[in-house]
Amino acid sequence: xxxxxxxxxxxxxxxxxxxxxxxxxxxxxxxxxxxxxxxxxxxxxxxxxxxxxxxxxxxxxxxxxxxxxxxxxxxxxxxxxxxxxxxxxxxxxxxxxxxxxxxxxxxxxxxxxxxxxxxxxxxxxxxxxxxxxxxxxxxxxxxxxxxxxxxxxxxxxxxxxxxxxxxxxxxxxxxxxxxxxxxxxxxxxxxxxxxxxxxxxx
Numbered sequence: 680x681x682x683x684x685x686x687x688x689x690x691x692x693x694x695x696x697x698x699x700x701x702x703x704x705x706x707x708x709x710x711x712x713x714x715x716x717x718x719x720x721x722x723x724x725x726x727x728x729x730x731x732x733x734x735x736x737x738x739x740x741x742x743x744x745x746x747x748x749x750x751x752x753x754x755x756x757x758x759x760x761x762x763x764x765x766x767x768x769x770x771x772x773x774x775x776x777x778x779x780x781x782x783x784x785x786x787x788x789x790x791x792x793x794x795x796x797x798x799x800x801x802x803x804x805x806x807x808x809x810x811x812x813x814x815x816x817x818x819x820x821x822x823x824x825x826x827x828x829x830x831x832x833x834x835x836x837x838x839x840x841x842x843x844x845x846x847x848x849x850x851x852x853x854x855x856x857x858x859x860x861x862x863x864x865x866x867x868x869x870x871x872x873x874x875x876x877x878x879x880x881x
Contacts, residue, residue: 682727685720686756688713691763698768699865704853711848712763715755722749754829758809761842762849767871779840779876782814786821795867798823798841802863807846813837816880838880841870 694705722745729735729742737743773780773791780791787793794812801823802810809826813834821840826832843866850862 683723685723686716686753688716689760689763691766693767693871694763696768697766697865698868699853700850700862700869701853704850708759708844708849709763712756712759715752715759719749719752719756722752750830751828758811758826758829758839758842759844761839762809762844765842765871765874766866766869767874768869770869770871771873773872776872776876778879779872782819782879783812783821785819794821794823798843799860799863801825802843802845803860810843810845811839812841814840814878814880819881838878840878841875 691709694709695702697705726735726742726745726749729739729745735742783794784791787797798810798812804825806825806827808828810823811826811833812821812823814821815834815837822834822837824832824834843863845859845863847856847859850859850865853865854862
């Protein structure tokens with residue numbers, strides 16, 4: 680079996696000076712992301728070792744647990760890269776991404792504001808997780824989803840367009856744990872609509 684490619688932590692220089700999200704919170708968040716990269720690579724190495732030793736079996740408890748854990752750690756890498764990738768200081772307004780604006784509106788009764796209200800409703804639900812707007816590659820329509828624990832709840836084959844980290848580490852101590860709604864408002868002051876538009880599949 681060919682060796683799996685491993686991850687290298689990416690740099691996100693455009694995150695400095697965000698409105699309503701401090702550089703210190705972002706630094707802590709980037710360190711957490713680097714931890715996901717490190718853990719993912721360690722699991723990839725350990726699974727490769729177990730495969731070489733003939734221990735890659737569903738009845739092998741360590742192999743089963745590591746395989747399950749990989750989903751959490753690896754999605755932790757990928758989701759954070761999408762989140763940081765659609766965040767920028769002083770972004771252009773949604774009108775700078777007309778294809779995206781039209782696509783979001785078309786999926787919510789022709790209104791971008793209806794999409795936005797629904798996304799914020801999903802993002803403010805109780806619990807830890809992610810709010811993500813996904814595009815169906817077949818129909819082109821967009822739906823908003825709540826994703827828990829990184830790896831569960833993703834609609835298979837759909838493309839993430841707008842990704843919001845709603846875990847408390849994304850906004851505490853800038854905001855209290857009970858003030859996620861304030862953080863969400865800050866997030867939308869920093870969203871790179873052009874980056875989200877570039878993710879459209881049709």
